[in-house]
Amino acid sequence: MSDKPIDLRVHKKTGPEDDPSKKWILRLYVAGSTIHSMTAIANIKKICEEKLDGRYVLEVIDLYQQPHLAAGDQIIAIPTLIRELPPPLRRIIGDLSDTEKVLVGLDLKPL
Amino acid sequence: MTKAKINLKPKSMPENRRQLPKALTGIEGLDIITNGGLPKGRATLICGGTGTGKTLLAMEFLLRGAMQYNEPGVFMAFEESTNDLITNVVSIGFDLDGLIASKKIVVDFVYIDQYEIVEAGEYNLDALFIRLGAAIDSIGAKRVVLDTIESLFSNLPNPAVLRAELRRLFRWLKEKGVTAVITGEGGTDTLSRHGIEEYVSDCVINVTVSIEERVASRRLRIVKYRGSSHGSNDYPFVIDGDGISLIPVTSARLEHKVSYTRVSSGIQRLDAMLGGNGFFEDSVIMISGSPGTGKTTFLAHFADAACRRNERVVYFSFEESSDQIIRNMRSVGLNLDHWVKKGLLVMECRRITQYGLDMHLLLAQKLIAEYTPKVVIMDPVTSFDDIANTSDVKRIVMKFVDLMKSLGITIVFGSLTPSEVQSESSSINISSIIDSWILLRDLESNGERSRAIYVLKSRGMSHSNQVREFLMTDHGIEICDVYIGTGGVATGGARLNMLAQEKALGLKLQEEIELRQFDLENKRSILDSRIAAMRAEFAAQEASNLKMIAQEKTRQAQLSTDRTAMGKIRNVDENNTHVKVKRKST
Numbered sequence: 093m094s095d096k097p098i099d100l101r102v103h104k105k106t107g108p109e110d111d112p113s114k115k116w117i118l119r120l121y122v123a124g125s126t127i128h129s130m131t132a133i134a135n136i137k138k139i140c141e142e143k144l145d146g147r148y149v150l151e152v153i154d155l156y157q158q159p160h161l162a163a164g165d166q167i168i169a170i171p172t173l174i175r176e177l178p179p180p181l182r183r184i185i186g187d188l189s190d191t192e193k194v195l196v197g198l199d200l201k202p203l
Numbered sequence: 204m205t206k207a208k209i210n211l212k213p214k215s216m217p218e219n220r221r222q223l224p225k226a227l228t229g230i231e232g233l234d235i236i237t238n239g240g241l242p243k244g245r246a247t248l249i250c251g252g253t254g255t256g257k258t259l260l261a262m263e264f265l266l267r268g269a270m271q272y273n274e275p276g277v278f279m280a281f282e283e284s285t286n287d288l289i290t291n292v293v294s295i296g297f298d299l300d301g302l303i304a305s306k307k308i309v310v311d312f313v314y315i316d317q318y319e320i321v322e323a324g325e326y327n328l329d330a331l332f333i334r335l336g337a338a339i340d341s342i343g344a345k346r347v348v349l350d351t352i353e354s355l356f357s358n359l360p361n362p363a364v365l366r367a368e369l370r371r372l373f374r375w376l377k378e379k380g381v382t383a384v385i386t387g388e389g390g391t392d393t394l395s396r397h398g399i400e401e402y403v404s405d406c407v408i409n410v411t412v413s414i415e416e417r418v419a420s421r422r423l424r425i426v427k428y429r430g431s432s433h434g435s436n437d438y439p440f441v442i443d444g445d446g447i448s449l450i451p452v453t454s455a456r457l458e459h460k461v462s463y464t465r466v467s468s469g470i471q472r473l474d475a476m477l478g479g480n481g482f483f484e485d486s487v488i489m490i491s492g493s494p495g496t497g498k499t500t501f502l503a504h505f506a507d508a509a510c511r512r513n514e515r516v517v518y519f520s521f522e523e524s525s526d527q528i529i530r531n532m533r534s535v536g537l538n539l540d541h542w543v544k545k546g547l548l549v550m551e552c553r554r555i556t557q558y559g560l561d562m563h564l565l566l567a568q569k570l571i572a573e574y575t576p577k578v579v580i581m582d583p584v585t586s587f588d589d590i591a592n593t594s595d596v597k598r599i600v601m602k603f604v605d606l607m608k609s610l611g612i613t614i615v616f617g618s619l620t621p622s623e624v625q626s627e628s629s630s631i632n633i634s635s636i637i638d639s640w641i642l643l644r645d646l647e648s649n650g651e652r653s654r655a656i657y658v659l660k661s662r663g664m665s666h667s668n669q670v671r672e673f674l675m676t677d678h679g680i681e682i683c684d685v686y687i688g689t690g691g692v693a694t695g696g697a698r699l700n701m702l703a704q705e706k707a708l709g710l711k712l713q714e715e716i717e718l719r720q721f722d723l724e725n726k727r728s729i730l731d732s733r734i735a736a737m738r739a740e741f742a743a744q745e746a747s748n749l750k751m752i753a754q755e756k757t758r759q760a761q762l763s764t765d766r767t768a769m770g771k772i773r774n775v776d777e778n779n780t781h782v783k784v785k786r787k788s789t
Binding site for chain 1: 311313314315319320321322323324325326327328329330331333334336337355359
């Protein structure tokens with residue numbers, strides 16, 4: 093996406109020891125500061141810190157502010173977390189409070 | 204796009220007094236049966252099985268709204284991509300691409316792949332609302348289509364959340380004031396598979412495809428329409444190059460104006476059989492006959508005659524292609540091609556099994572509405588028997604006839620009678636609605652067939668009651684003089700034979716007369732000669748008799764002279780003298 097918003101952006105620098113192909117790009121779509129949204133942001137931050145320390149880019153997009161972005165990533169549910177990289181594309185919907193499912197969904201934990 | 208107008212507005216349509224505000228769909232028939240369109244600012248559910256045309260119906264509502272009523276629309280597609288939709292509607296004659304470019308329509312394709320999605324916690328459909336809201340606001344949309352929102356159920360987990368969210372969505376749409384159309388897959392027990400008709404309570408339309416005799420017909424029914432009256436039948440519709448066509452024939456009353464104008468059948472002597480002037484121009488004419496009796500030729504004559512009068516003709520043929528008819532009719536001297544090229548004759552040829560009964564009627568009506576002909580020919584109407592049962596055929600044909608009559612169109616049916624069936628009964632039982640019925644039959648005798656025609660009935664005119672023979676010549680149909688002789692009515696070779704026999708008989712009679720006359724003359728001359736002979740004989744006798752008389756007289760005189768002399772000699776007295784004198788004077 094060319095015009096990346098800078099809203100609530102969390103950027104972690106990748107360490108030199110990391111394989112660039114293992115770099116993770118995640119996008120979280122929320123709508124305003126609802127409980128769902130806030131919970132989701134908190135949850136994904138926690139998981140990223142724990143599992144992907146230094147190997148990820150997380151972008152949080154508020155659709156109320158940028159409604160036109162919803163169509164591009166085919167977002168209908170809120171919150172939606174998209175794993176852009178590594179492929180394949182994954183979508184996780186919900187407030188990410190079920191950590192097990194999030195980990196499975198992100199392929200961070202074998203079933 | 205110009206949609207042809209058929210004036211079929213039901214007469215009983217109530218004026219819009221305090222009616223629910225409605226949004227015209229632009230699909231004429233649908234606007235009629237809904238009494239003015241879908242509920243404005245509310246949601247309508249169109250449900251039906253796969254391939255019933257619900258997406259197209261929804262799409263046409265949107266497109267016509269944008270084109271005809273200046274109401275821009277948003278099409279949210281859950282099943283087909285934007286490009287697919289553009290391609291699909293091109294096939295029914297709409298330029299979706301152009302409307303998107305001119306910001307009249309927005310198509311938002313919502314792609315959901317259930318295998319990509321994992322649910323991890325609570326969610327809602329805010330993003331969908333935001334997307335839809337953004338699309339609506341971007342063009343100021345007044346109409347929204349969600350096609351098919353039910354696919355959310357198969358792709359997203361947690362139906363309970365979805366139900367709640369859908370309810371919220373419909374409420375939200377109402378608040379937005381847009382007229383929404385939602386499509387739903389037909390379910391087994393419920394109208395839609397996931398029962399969303401429970402949330403959309405304002406108007407529900409069901410579309411179905413039914414298969415009768417292996418032919419599919421599309422039907423549409425308004426299941427409910429809160430706050431409005433509506434047609435409640437199953438209405439047939441078609442999808443073709445002009446989109447959806449639905450023509451409800453509501454007229455069930457027989458009150459069309461009648462015409463006293465007569466039109467020629469194209470065959471002078473047939474006109475003569477019909478009281479000299481042909482048929483009434485708004486009548487229903489049937490030409491029936493067994494195979495090979497020349498029905499099509501009669502119909503072609505009729506078409507030709509109408510074109511000559513500069514009237515437009517629509518010719519529906521269910522058995523022959525137009526080229527075939529044109530070629531065949533050339534052999535009897537009818538150049539139909541000329542009329543086709545001139546634009547006076549439209550030949551619509553299709554196999555009867557191509558569509559269902561309703562479809563045929565609908566397509567016919569559509570063509571007639573477009574073309575406004577004066578004469579409609581359908582050959583053979585009995586073909587409908589192949590695709591539906593008799594009562595359905597009768598119903599449809601009656602509907603059609605009513606419509607044609609109300610438009611003042613002359614309608615001519617060809618009707619095929621199987622050879623083994625009594626020809627006076629029409630196999631589809633429509634005899635009662637026929638005004639003029641011409642029967643063609645073949646007469647077989649002495650090892651040959653000949654064709655005969657008679658007028659079985661012709662309402663409102665005196666007509667011939669004779670069976671007439673007709674010939675197919677290279678300049679058309681020729682109805683022969685009727686032969687009514689001592690041997691009854693004869694046709695074909697028998698007729699010629701009869702004529703020859705009659706001629707021979709005539710000759711013989713003539714001879715006999717001559718003979719008798721000769722005889723008479725003869726007798727007369729004999730008589731004359733006899734009379735002459737008798738006269739001669741008489742004359743001879745007369746002459747001889749006269750001679751004898753004269754001799755007798757001479758003798759008598761001589762005798763008397765002698766006596767006187769004797770008396771003188773003997774001195775006879777005076778008395779004797781007196782007697783002598785008296786005698787002398789006689």
